[in-house]
Amino acid sequence: MIEVKGVSKIFTRDGKSFEALRDVSFDVDTGRFISLIGPSGCGKTTLLKMMAGLVKPTEGVIAIEGKEVTGSGQDRALVFQNFVLLPWADVLTNAAFGLEARGVPKKEREEIARAHLDRVGLGGFEKNYPHELSGGMQQRVGIARALAVDPDTLLMDEPFGSLDAITRHVMQHDLLRLWQETATKTTVFVTHSMEEAVLLSDQVVVMDTRPGRVSQVVDVPFPRPRDQDLSDSADYLEFTAELSHKLEQMQRMDMARSVDDRFDRDD
Amino acid sequence: MAEIDTRVESRGEVQTSPRRGLSSLLDPPRLVGAAALIVGFLAWELYARSLENNIFFPTVGSMFEGLVALVQDPDFWAAYRLTLVPFLWGWVTSMVAGVVIGLIAGLNKTVWRLISPYVSFFHALPVSVLVPVMVVAFGIGLLASSSIVFLFGFFEVLLSTVVGVSYISDDVRDMTRSFGMGRVRAFRRVVLPGAMPAIMAGLRIGTGRAVVGMVVMELLLVSVGVGRLIIRYRALFQADLLYALVVTLAIFGLLALAGMRRLENYVLRWRGDA
Amino acid sequence: MTDRGTAPRKGPIRRVATWFAKYWVQALGLLLGAVAWEIVGRAGVSPALPPISAVIDAGRELWSSQRFVDAVRTTAESILIGLPPSLLFGVILGLLMGLFRPVEWFFRPYVNASLSLPLVAIIPIILLIFGLSQTTIVVVIILYVLPVVMVNTFAGVRSTDRDLLDMARSFSARRGLTIRRIVLPSSRALTLAGMRIGVGRAITGAIVAEQVIGVLGLGGLVQRLGGAFAVEALYAVILFIGAVGVASLALINRVEQRYQIKEIRV
Numbered sequence: 001m002i003e004v005k006g007v008s009k010i011f012t013r014d015g016k017s018f019e020a021l022r023d024v025s026f027d028v029d030t031g032r033f034i035s036l037i038g039p040s041g042c043g044k045t046t047l048l049k050m051m052a053g054l055v056k057p058t059e060g061v062i063a064i065e066g067k068e069v070t071g072s073g074q075d076r077a078l079v080f081q082n083f084v085l086l087p088w089a090d091v092l093t094n095a096a097f098g099l100e101a102r103g104v105p106k107k108e109r110e111e112i113a114r115a116h117l118d119r120v121g122l123g124g125f126e127k128n129y130p131h132e133l134s135g136g137m138q139q140r141v142g143i144a145r146a147l148a149v150d151p152d153t154l155l156m157d158e159p160f161g162s163l164d165a166i167t168r169h170v171m172q173h174d175l176l177r178l179w180q181e182t183a184t185k186t187t188v189f190v191t192h193s194m195e196e197a198v199l200l201s202d203q204v205v206v207m208d209t210r211p212g213r214v215s216q217v218v219d220v221p222f223p224r225p226r227d228q229d230l231s232d233s234a235d236y237l238e239f240t241a242e243l244s245h246k247l248e249q250m251q252r253m254d255m256a257r258s259v260d261d262r263f264d265r266d267d
Numbered sequence: 268m269a270e271i272d273t274r275v276e277s278r279g280e281v282q283t284s285p286r287r288g289l290s291s292l293l294d295p296p297r298l299v300g301a302a303a304l305i306v307g308f309l310a311w312e313l314y315a316r317s318l319e320n321n322i323f324f325p326t327v328g329s330m331f332e333g334l335v336a337l338v339q340d341p342d343f344w345a346a347y348r349l350t351l352v353p354f355l356w357g358w359v360t361s362m363v364a365g366v367v368i369g370l371i372a373g374l375n376k377t378v379w380r381l382i383s384p385y386v387s388f389f390h391a392l393p394v395s396v397l398v399p400v401m402v403v404a405f406g407i408g409l410l411a412s413s414s415i416v417f418l419f420g421f422f423e424v425l426l427s428t429v430v431g432v433s434y435i436s437d438d439v440r441d442m443t444r445s446f447g448m449g450r451v452r453a454f455r456r457v458v459l460p461g462a463m464p465a466i467m468a469g470l471r472i473g474t475g476r477a478v479v480g481m482v483v484m485e486l487l488l489v490s491v492g493v494g495r496l497i498i499r500y501r502a503l504f505q506a507d508l509l510y511a512l513v514v515t516l517a518i519f520g521l522l523a524l525a526g527m528r529r530l531e532n533y534v535l536r537w538r539g540d541a
Numbered sequence: 542m543t544d545r546g547t548a549p550r551k552g553p554i555r556r557v558a559t560w561f562a563k564y565w566v567q568a569l570g571l572l573l574g575a576v577a578w579e580i581v582g583r584a585g586v587s588p589a590l591p592p593i594s595a596v597i598d599a600g601r602e603l604w605s606s607q608r609f610v611d612a613v614r615t616t617a618e619s620i621l622i623g624l625p626p627s628l629l630f631g632v633i634l635g636l637l638m639g640l641f642r643p644v645e646w647f648f649r650p651y652v653n654a655s656l657s658l659p660l661v662a663i664i665p666i667i668l669l670i671f672g673l674s675q676t677t678i679v680v681v682i683i684l685y686v687l688p689v690v691m692v693n694t695f696a697g698v699r700s701t702d703r704d705l706l707d708m709a710r711s712f713s714a715r716r717g718l719t720i721r722r723i724v725l726p727s728s729r730a731l732t733l734a735g736m737r738i739g740v741g742r743a744i745t746g747a748i749v750a751e752q753v754i755g756v757l758g759l760g761g762l763v764q765r766l767g768g769a770f771a772v773e774a775l776y777a778v779i780l781f782i783g784a785v786g787v788a789s790l791a792l793i794n795r796v797e798q799r800y801q802i803k804e805i806r807v
Contacts, residue, residue: 084702088726098712100714100722296646296649299647303651383567384570384571385574387787392779392783393744395748395752396760398767399763399766399768400589400776402767403589405589479660481659483661486753501669513662513666516662520657
């Protein structure tokens, strides 16, 4: 279980401070899939990085299974929006990187990596290099890399944000299937897209911006296992549309506010 | 070690701005840098003192004394004046010629393709080997010495200008044409300003090269300027004066570069945070 | 020649033809230049401008002569002695500078100075200390090459993508692994560029030093030929030196291309 308790984050640069997150609190039950969604600047990526242990909260605490998060750990793995693969290493080496970081010997880690590459549908591409693969395939390598270390918690930072619409659609459904088939892990998924969030998650945490804070936590009422048909169903479209509108409203209000700010500020 | 830091970012403030004002001297980078220079001077001094005589390697102290002596010596200033004349001639002409020809070649692909093998050749060549050619052609007077400085600076300026202009022309020519802008206008208002950063950088580097050319000229030609002093101090094993003289050359180079940098920042002031 | 069948490779004639189509203007420029040179040379405009045919004749005679071979050997020797250690230590020190900030702060003043000052000016001092010997040439080579390689390697290390470092951190990778798998490969391009520049500067430095000394190596040969007004032979040597410069540049460019990190398209 992930507990976020009263987390705030203030960034300071050149004397100016920027409040990224204010008093964010919510819980994620073990084995559940939740999405963080909100307009730009609402701090969702910062929050994710805090869970990963890459950023420390200014105030408040994040605890996983009762233990406070103080740094990166073996129980968590991150998937990045820009894939962040090593361009000079082949797919197998990339997928095995997390294991290599854990000190797993070569033969073993290559075996494990190979298995995970199979699972994400990249069997046979082990010897290829990232620049030879499409965006979707590269992200699959990123996902395989994260799953290979068998983390308790999977953290995904807008993993499909860099992909074109069609690929994104395919990846969403593949992820859904993968997640539901295997030992379901606690997953925190940051996204911009309400359709994506509702399709994949058990819970959606809607955040507002400036400062970043939780606006609403919504339970997604659709039962699992979910599949392709869900995205065509009327209930889903209605539910998603409603939440989308709310999100849009927040975004518009934020844009208006930022224009006002610009006129008020005396720089 | 922030770049390869595996530690987590600390709570609260991340100090990103260096200290301002006098306390900037306490900045770790400057402190260690200053310490590095002090260590260097100390090592030099210790080694020099350990030597039996200092005809090859003066102490730091005697070098500074030599510097003072030079500054007070009218012969020193006269030598520099004589050296500066060919430098200025060669430097100015190389800048002008480099920019003008660079602009022509940058705008016209055919011109560039015609001359590019020559430019590549001369760019890969150690320019100093052309000195004897200049001597055969022009003797040892002002023309020869100026032309050497010219050759050193010219190719750098030419190359930078060509690159700067050709990068702009391609993309922007279509845009200006689509708005019905005449070629001369487009050049003056769009292409030239756009190529300015590259041109100014070329001028700066070219100036550095021209200074190198000046020193090479002084070393290889029968010189009436600084080169003559170099020969004299070497022949008489006056190491302190020789080292001091080299320091003045270094200072001259620094001043020339600093001046060009100032000019660059002024011309490109629209750039903001350069 | 017009077999459009299954053969994927162009025959040698086709390849030359393609190359020629691309570069015919440049080739024309060279041809025109050579013709102009011959004409002006024949006209006797200046003693400094012999016709290219005379240069080639003098060259043929010179390139097989003992003095030329000796000169090339001396220069090559100096470079072979001075360049490899400069490259090696330049890379090592550059890496240390990139990985450890205090090391960077320590070397910065020296590296900056040697790159922004006219390094040629130090030749009289080296000459004073080491005399008219090959040692002087080697020392000059080292002073010319070391800072450049250091600075480029350093820049290569610092240019490592922050995202990659974050990713490694997220997997709790230890420093050693991060350096080996991420920093070093990532710095390859700039390090190789630094080595390319270093080789160029080694040749330049060697030749300038030899010219100042006046009697050794190719630089010394150039000075002596100039002094004897043997213009044709002088040009022949200059062409040779230029050709060596161009060739070595092209060679290292090849190596750089091979190790180029291919851009990942998103």
